[in-house]
Amino acid sequence: MREVKIGLVGFGNVGRELVRQLLAREYIIAERFSIRFSIVFIADSKGVLYGTPTIRKDLLEKALDVPRGAISSLKGGIRGELACSAVEKVGPDVVVEVTPSVYDLNAPALENVDVALENGADVVLANKAPLALRYEYFMKKAVSLGCRIFFKACIMAGTPLVDFIMYGLRGREIGSLVGILNGTTNYVLGLIEEGLSFREAVKRAVVEGYAEPNYTTDLEGIDLAAKASILYSLSMKPISINNVIIENKIDGSIEEIIKDAKLKRLKVKYVAVLFRNEAPRVKLITLSEENVMAQVKGVQNCVKIRTLDESEMLLMGPGAGRRVTALTLLSDLLLSAHKVRGGRD
């Protein structure tokens, strides 16, 4: 049995669900993979909880009940301690970064990834910001330090699009990719199509938990732009979110656009569009009602990929949600655990 030490940075929806899944699947993981994951620290925005040396199961269960920002109030906690200090002190095998996606080069998450790699840890991300801002820098740094960065949960969090491209399409070139990759806006567009106003649709999406109370990153295309930049970097060439062209945002004008499209029996979708050798774009497109992508409903995601050898592929599935996101992080943790330390596979 091999022990893999996890440092968990961020203890909100996704971080907590990951702990629940790790607890629930402990025996299956041990039996199938001969791996025991142990958590050596958990950081939230206010401090860090340390293990002795790992955080015991009963303390993890207790941690799941503490309010936001209170992880350091538990025995072994240090209020005011930063996640990057915890990485340096403990030296985990892998750091899971699930703090909010803040697209600012000074955001703490970027330093967390830097420090993790410098301390020889792999990194597993649901936070999109580090790779949306500095894909090439982090990937090169990881390679030079013999570490790896896994980021399947950043895009289509519940569906393994990143693995599909990274492993399934290895050696083939993607010519274009079109993706419905933001569940919130797809849900809102669907409601407007059913007759709700823009305001009513956004309100309903928040009430039903399909949109965060702060939904502007979704409606302004920033979340889609982040995903577009990571996918472009992965499948074409490295690019920053700042070079993604946001052609449209979702605002009150969408009511008229959808009304016009309906008259022509077309559906409106908000997508990321990637073409090799062109800047990635975020925009509204119209599709005929029969088009498979036009039928993607609610918070489902879907991508259509065309390779340069003229194959067309479609991948559809859940895009977000704490449970599927946590399970995808678990998959990346297992991929990381199979690394031969100090080498690359």
Ligand SMILES: NC(=O)c1ccc[n+]([C@@H]2O[C@H](COP(=O)([O-])OP(=O)(O)OC[C@H]3O[C@@H](n4cnc5c(N)ncnc54)[C@H](OP(=O)(O)O)[C@@H]3O)[C@@H](O)[C@H]2O)c1
């Ligand atoms: N939710 C999803 O379905 C989903 C899907 C795919 C990707 N993601 C991405 O996953 C990440 C986490 O999402 P979430 O829904 O779990 O967010 P969340 O509920 O807001 O949780 C964020 C956590 O990060 C902590 N945090 C904030 N700043 C920190 C800092 N400087 N150092 C350490 N911890 C810090 C917060 O601390 P406090 O508890 O003290 O506030 C909180 O525990 C985001 O980047 C999101 O874009 C989410």
